[in-house]
Amino acid sequence: MGRAKDGRPDGTITAGSDFLHLDIGEAPAGGRADWLAARLRDAVADGRIPVGGRLPASRVLADDLGVSRGVVTEAYRRLAEDGQVAGRGRGGTVVVAAPASPPDASPPDASAPPPPPTAGVFAAPPGAEVFDELRAAPAEIDLTPGRPDLTAFPRTAWLRAERAVLHRLTPDAFGYGDPEGTPALRRAVATWLGRRRGIRVDPAQVVVAAGVSQALGLLAQVLHADGVHTVAVEDPGSLGVRQLLRHWRLDTPPVAVDAHGLRVDDLAAGGAPAVALTPAHQFPTGVVLDGDRRRRLVEWARRGGLVIEDDYDAEHRYDRPPVPALRAQLPDRVCYTGSISKLLAPALRTGWLLVPPRLHAAVVEAKRMADLGNAALPQLVLAELMDSGALERHLRLLRRRHVRRRDAMIRALRAHLPGAVVHGAAAGLHLMITLAGDVSDVALAAAALGRGVKVQPLSWHGQRPQPPGLVLGYAANPAGDIERGVAALGAALRESR
Numbered sequence: 295m296g297r298a299k300d301g302r303p304d305g306t307i308t309a310g311s312d313f314l315h316l317d318i319g320e321a322p323a324g325g326r327a328d329w330l331a332a333r334l335r336d337a338v339a340d341g342r343i344p345v346g347g348r349l350p351a352s353r354v355l356a357d358d359l360g361v362s363r364g365v366v367t368e369a370y371r372r373l374a375e376d377g378q379v380a381g382r383g384r385g386g387t388v389v390v391a392a393p394a395s396p397p398d399a400s401p402p403d404a405s406a407p408p409p410p411p412t413a414g415v416f417a418a419p420p421g422a423e424v425f426d427e428l429r430a431a432p433a434e435i436d437l438t439p440g441r442p443d444l445t446a447f448p449r450t451a452w453l454r455a456e457r458a459v460l461h462r463l464t465p466d467a468f469g470y471g472d473p474e475g476t477p478a479l480r481r482a483v484a485t486w487l488g489r490r491r492g493i494r495v496d497p498a499q500v501v502v503a504a505g506v507s508q509a510l511g512l513l514a515q516v517l518h519a520d521g522v523h524t525v526a527v528e529d530p531g532s533l534g535v536r537q538l539l540r541h542w543r544l545d546t547p548p549v550a551v552d553a554h555g556l557r558v559d560d561l562a563a564g565g566a567p568a569v570a571l572t573p574a575h576q577f578p579t580g581v582v583l584d585g586d587r588r589r590r591l592v593e594w595a596r597r598g599g600l601v602i603e604d605d606y607d608a609e610h611r612y613d614r615p616p617v618p619a620l621r622a623q624l625p626d627r628v629c630y631t632g633s634i635s636k637l638l639a640p641a642l643r644t645g646w647l648l649v650p651p652r653l654h655a656a657v658v659e660a661k662r663m664a665d666l667g668n669a670a671l672p673q674l675v676l677a678e679l680m681d682s683g684a685l686e687r688h689l690r691l692l693r694r695r696h697v698r699r700r701d702a703m704i705r706a707l708r709a710h711l712p713g714a715v716v717h718g719a720a721a722g723l724h725l726m727i728t729l730a731g732d733v734s735d736v737a738l739a740a741a742a743l744g745r746g747v748k749v750q751p752l753s754w755h756g757q758r759p760q761p762p763g764l765v766l767g768y769a770a771n772p773a774g775d776i777e778r779g780v781a782a783l784g785a786a787l788r789e790s791r
Contacts, residue, residue, distance in 0.1 A: 311358035313350050314342065326361055330369035338378055338392055349379065349387040413527065416740040420754050422537055434746035435779035437725035439578065439767040448679075448688045454677035459671070464591045468675075473667035474658050475502025475646075476664065483679035490609060492618035493630065493648070494774075501647045501657055502668050505640070506606060507538060509631040509647035510570075513602065514542035515567065516649075516656040525602065526566035528556055530756040532577050535570060535604065548757040551576055555583030556644050558590040561599075570599040574608040578726045578765045580718010581662045582617055591620070595627035600650075609689055610769075611721035612697050623683040626650050634676065635770075636723060637689060639684050642672055696723065701767065703775035703780065710784030723769035726752065728761045733790065735741050735762040741786035747779045 315339050321329035335520045337343045349355075357365075370387055373379040380390045415427050428438065474480065487493040503509040517525070525539055536546050547564055550557045556571050562568040568728030573583035573591075583591070592705040595601050603620045621630035625648075633645030649657050659665065703725060714727040717783050729735070734750035742749050752763035764783070768776055 301331050311350075311355060313355060313358065316359060318361060326365045327368040327372070330359075331372045334369060334373055335376075335378065338373075338389055338498070343389050345389050345392060345551070347389045347575050348385070349389070351386060377592045402551045402645060415743065416736050416751075420533060422541070422753075423536060426616045428748060428750075431743060431748065432627070433743060434783070435775050436748045436750050437766045437768070437771065437776070437779050438699065439765045441635070441767050441770040442639065442723065443692070443770050444467055444639055444702060446688075446692060446695065447639050448684065451679060451684040451688065452675060453466060454670075455675045455682065455684065455752045459674045459678055463674075467670065472650050472672040473662040475500065475668060476670050476677065478674040478677040479644075479673040479680075482677040486680050486685075487619075487632075487648075490616075491605065491632075492622040495624075495625070497649055499648055499651075499654065500651070501654075501661060502673060503631075503645050503647050503661065504643040504665070504668055505635055505645040506604060506631050507534075507634045508540055508600070508643075508664070509633075509645050510535065510604070511542060513629055513631075513647065513653075514539055514544055514652055515647065515660050517600075520653075522600070524568070525571040526561055526564055527757075528571050529758055530578055530752060531570075531758055532572070532604075533755050536757075546757075550758075551579055551581065553581060555581050555587045556559060556591070558587050558594055561591075562594055567598070568602060570602040570604060572606060573620055574587045574605055575611070575718070575721045578718070578719070578724070578752065579607065580726060582724055583719075584612070587624075588620070595624055599627065601628045603628050603630045605630060607722050608632070609637060610693065610723055612693060612700070615719040621648060629653070633684075637692070638676075642676070644672060644676060661686075683689050696769055699768045699771065699773060699776060700725070703768040704733055706777045706780035710781045711787060724765055724767045726763060726765050728752070728763040729787070731791070733755050733762040733787070735764055738762075738783070738786060738790060739764065742783050742791060745782040745786055747782045749783065759784065 310610065314333060316330070318326065334343070334349070338345075338439040349370065350358075350369060352363055356363040356366045359397075360729055370379060371673075374381070374387075374757050378389060378391050379387050393756040404736075409704070420555045461734070477497065478491055479502055480500040482504070483500050484495050484497040487495060501513060503755060521542070524545040524547065525541070527547045528551045530551060531548075539546050549561045549564065549567055549569065553578060555573065556569070561569055573588070575582065591601065601620055602625070605619055608617070608619070619630060621628040627650065629650070634642060635645070647657065670713075676685075679688075700719060704716060704719060707716060707725075707727065709725065711729075712776060713730050715729075717726040717728065719725055735753050739749050750765045752760055752765055755765065766780075771779065
């Protein structure tokens, strides 16, 4: 039986293709190849088919349109003669060039000065889009914090784990899963946290989320619905976390951070019912919440406060012993979140959230309504990496590499910014430096970008006045790039004085 085709008012039968929504009924009699070639040229010109894009196989498109294959091959031949497409054998027919601009198109004004490289990034106080803008800004060397070494992604181990997972999967595993996460990953995360962070947790308490950002967003929604409208934050502290909490309608009063971590006495005096902090490796200062402050924070929580513990890069430590997670001490008053973004890659969008039992059902419901749960296959592959020991081996490799790059950055800072004070070198993926004198760290970051180097000014991460400084990531750059980047910073600083 022939396939169904659309009926037109005049009684003729036509067919159409999902590709560009082509309708052969629009083609004039005897001019189908001309019509199709013109539609393809238009699609290449306006970007619907980009350069590098592949056209459908001629047999497939002819079948979709209900025409002879010769009509499609003739249209493709005409585009090839114009130099717009080329046959690539088994690679198909590929767009290799867009059509030339029409003669009356106005060329760009070559005499107009290019926009300044800092426009939209450092020219105004940071808005919600600032990190996207900074990532998009062209630069030769990126020293912004939070960037892992993406070249170190364990492709071979990932492929091996993926093959093992696919080999044993049953068909029903490809259906909709549990919004809390796959049982395999929840078990693997529970084991990982017990072994590496001192947290004893039942896998049933683990909620898998699309990174720490989503975990915090889910928690913020639940807290707001539960009547919590204020979450105190560290100062200085992560601008991104502050923006996210405010997006979910939570106030974020600042609590000072000093050499011992969050000032718990200030937290208690402020009256906020909850606090978000990074106790194992404070962002951006790198300090560890010391023993006395931890005890005071636990006491504050036992009196009714709620702690949101962001354990964002706790695995990356070099010159100090491990610090147990706060969640290990007080599971009923601590919400804990972590991810593999700094360990494998942010693109995997995989993290986890532990909450007190009274909040668990509401968090799961928020996750269900957000996206029905993370993609199952990457979860299963990650669980395989954790269970097999491959993730721990990868972490050991990263630590050795990070130490070399951190040391390279410290040497470069001593050589090119000798007056800078370095903070937080014992762990993590970044350093913070503070600068003496009358320096605008925003202007310095802008000048550095003008020299091809991306950094973040410390003032971005403070709600109250802070000493001028920069937050510098070292994990993603080889030693030579770190040396050149810091040298450019030193030159920019000297020029500004």
